[in-house]
Amino acid sequence: MSNGAHITVKTYLTVFVILLGLTALTTGVAFIDLGGGLNNFAALTIATVKALLVVLYFMHARTSDRFTWVIAAAGIFWLLLLLGGTLDDAITRNQLPGELQLTP
């Protein structure tokens, strides 16, 4: 329970500044047309990095015990289940029964 003690105020501030920088980056990238769906990819990648930083530092996952890691991993796994099932529908939405295959 005292796991969070290892993270200093300096680290918090550094992470906070990085998060602000990444937010600016997201906004900047939105103004450039990367083409081929790369804008989505860039925005999601930056968002994932930001979420990771929040979980690791602000939520103390970095300094927590193994069990907390298991719980956090379960959350990510459940998110993948949600994305997987929904994408399966989205990708095959226009296929008829005779032509079932897993391609967009």
Added chain:
Amino acid sequence: MNGAPQVHYLNVDYGIRSWLFTTDHKRIAWLYLLSVTLFFFFGGFFATLIRLELMTPQGDLVQAETYNKFFTMHGVTMVFFFLIPSIPAVLGNFLVPMMVGARDLAFPRLNLASWYIFILGGLFTLASAAAGGVDTGWTFYTPYSSIYSNSHVALTVVGVFVTGFSSILTGLNFVVTIHKMRAPGLTWFRLPLFIWAIYATSIIFILGTPVIAITLLLVGLERVFNLGFFDPARGGDPVLFQHLFWFYSHPAVYIMVLPAMGVESELVTAFARRRVFGYSFVAFSSLAIAVIGFLVWGHHMFVAGQSVHAGLIFSLLSFLVAIPSAIKVFNWTATLHRGSISYDAPMLYALGFIGLFTIGGLTGLFLASIGVDVHVHDTYFVIAHFHYIMVGGSVMAYLGGIHFWWPKMTGRTYPEPVARVAALIVFLGFNLTFFPQFVLGYLGMPRRYHAYPPEFQALNVMSSAGASILAVGYVLPLIYLIWSLRYGRVAGRNPWGARGLEWQTPSPPPTHNFDVTPRVVAEAYAYDKEPEETYEFGSPSRA
């Protein structure tokens, strides 16, 4: 030894403040009990109006728009403010610390906060009812809810959103308590199966509830700020809403029925006086249901425009849920076999649960198969199916549990003969209400209409008549349980001769549950041993 202690959790302090600021899990359980009972009768009021309207084929009692609000208020109230909190927040709150031999939950103040959050969410929903109600159905399907409905969607959605945090925090509290606060010697496989069920439920609370919260937030944002998440005209996908909604709301069915299964395991063993058959199978089937329950949500969207491929996969996975469910039913039945069974009121509810849950579960398999679902989707067949699970299953188990632990909660016994009669009335009334709806649905009567063709009237009148009998069955316990608070016989610590740890402390229990920290040397169903051989109360309390 059997008398009530001089000072216990109920008489340790009086006055409204001692209740509203309590951090005692047992008192918080009472706060939930009172609030969910109020919501139950509030939701039941709308059910009554629905059944009144459906007595005749014409829409003569109310207009279609008003009827839409009736079934929406009924669904929203019953699902989010009664069924989901009922067993976990009332019985779970009261029992989890006592069953694991702890003095309270891990985070007592968070527990009280959960109740206030629940009430805050409930107030939003009541406010939306007072302001004129919602007409989207409890499922809030887009784009109707997010664009076209002229009713109080935003207010209701905020209420459900807020209440979700109560669920998450309660689940968190239970998980930490079960992991960290078990009494010495209480290994995982000595735990009562109620604890396993509550643990599995808590996992769903924690992992599922955030999804419904964010989904409803998106509906609110689309409605208020005209964003295009679900509106096809703006590049959104209405089926995406259904994916997000059912990713939580199918597992929510297991939030309602897993704790009921936990109660069932306690009742069956106590009234058959036998160790549960296949303990570890029953325990792990709870976890299996919690996990598989997250893989089947697409069975609600077979005809909603979901792809055929996804439909096939979700259909197959839905059939899998039957396996752990059947394991439980078979194991309870095997527990009854050669048991010395007594038919007290809690056992009557428990036996009713087995039959009704089985019917509800098997008709769920009909619906999981795409061919049949295309025929009966959105008909009364579906209504009958999920009421068999939620009312025939969860409410029956909840009532059984309330009766079973009533002596522990209050120190008094309820009047047994009238309680048995009430249990039978509930069973008869329930079946008369909902069995005709299977037939109605199969014949093609769609749900959510206030008028119907005349040939459906006979079955609808049967259903409405059953509902009035069911209402009697629900009001009776309300009366005699309140009566028993004052006039009931003093119960003593273990009136059922049960083996669970909660029965080894006085009734009502002292504020910190146990005067001496128990040491557990056998499992919770050691009916072949005396309680003294299962628990040791030797070491002085670590106050």
